[in-house]
Amino acid sequence: MPVWKNASNKPALMKPYVRIVDDEEDVRTSMALLLRLAGIDVRTYENAADLLENGEFETPGCLVLDIRMPGMDGLHLQETLIARHVDLPILFLTGHGDVDTAVTVMRRGAVDFIQKPPAPEVFLAAIRKYVAWHERVRAHVVRVSDARAKYETLTLREKEVLRGVAEGLLNKQIAFKYSIGIETVKTYRANALAKLDIRTAVDARDFLIFIGEIQLDTLPSLSNEVQDFLAQGVEDRETREGGRNDCADDSTMRIDRNAVRESLLND
Numbered sequence: 001m002p003v004w005k006n007a008s009n010k011p012a013l014m015k016p017y018v019r020i021v022d023d024e025e026d027v028r029t030s031m032a033l034l035l036r037l038a039g040i041d042v043r044t045y046e047n048a049a050d051l052l053e054n055g056e057f058e059t060p061g062c063l064v065l066d067i068r069m070p071g072m073d074g075l076h077l078q079e080t081l082i083a084r085h086v087d088l089p090i091l092f093l094t095g096h097g098d099v100d101t102a103v104t105v106m107r108r109g110a111v112d113f114i115q116k117p118p119a120p121e122v123f124l125a126a127i128r129k130y131v132a133w134h135e136r137v138r139a140h141v142v143r144v145s146d147a148r149a150k151y152e153t154l155t156l157r158e159k160e161v162l163r164g165v166a167e168g169l170l171n172k173q174i175a176f177k178y179s180i181g182i183e184t185v186k187t188y189r190a191n192a193l194a195k196l197d198i199r200t201a202v203d204a205r206d207f208l209i210f211i212g213e214i215q216l217d218t219l220p221s222l223s224n225e226v227q228d229f230l231a232q233g234v235e236d237r238e239t240r241e242g243g244r245n246d247c248a249d250d251s252t253m254r255i256d257r258n259a260v261r262e263s264l265l266n267d
Helices: 025-037 048-054 074-083 099-107 120-151 156-166 171-178 182-196 201-211 223-231 234-240 257-265
Strands: 017-021 042-045 061-066 090-094 112-115
Touching: 017 025, 017 048, 025 042, 025 120, 042 048, 048 074, 061 074, 061 120, 074 090, 090 120, 112 120, 120 182, 120 201, 156 171, 156 182, 156 201, 171 182, 182 201
Parallel strands: 017 042, 017 061, 061 090, 090 112
Antiparallel strands: none
């Protein structure tokens, strides 16, 4: 199987880590300690400006954001990161049950929201899932980049012939389309397949899909996982989190996840 087609062949990536942005020092410290004890690297930032000025976003991992912070809040920070094309999965923390806010951040691409204080086992499970997902995404991006670099070694005519092969055209049809001889088509075809280390028309089609020359979405997606997560009822969520309601401040409302799900699915 070609390297570009083998998802189990993971390219070397920088070691992932979690970025935590929260204006409450005790919250940052406790979450960072929990993650480090679990063997997960962490960097903490006291506000959005600190992250934007001192953070880096090339290393895989995920981002934990408090929604309500002085200065730029979590919502505006998310907007800024989207504008900068940062692809880190964002897990929002909130001390206030706000369905509209939760719906907004999920629509913008946040992968999760957890009520403060987070139950350790729930928080760790979420972090592990999103870091692993982001590593897969980044590995995919590297494989696509490597495959694209190979593709760019082809001549223009080799690319044209390869596309014809991928589309299932016969040699004589490709020859007619580009006004060249059949033997010439065979030569271009053999050269293109050899340069890309592929053998068949199916491989050619899959390769062009993989690098985006044939437009299909091949990026790993969390959409099903997110929908499954949102589909879980509040009672089930509370049970798995160990009855966190008891730990919440009296002024803190729990987010009704069913309401969030309804708003997302019925938009």
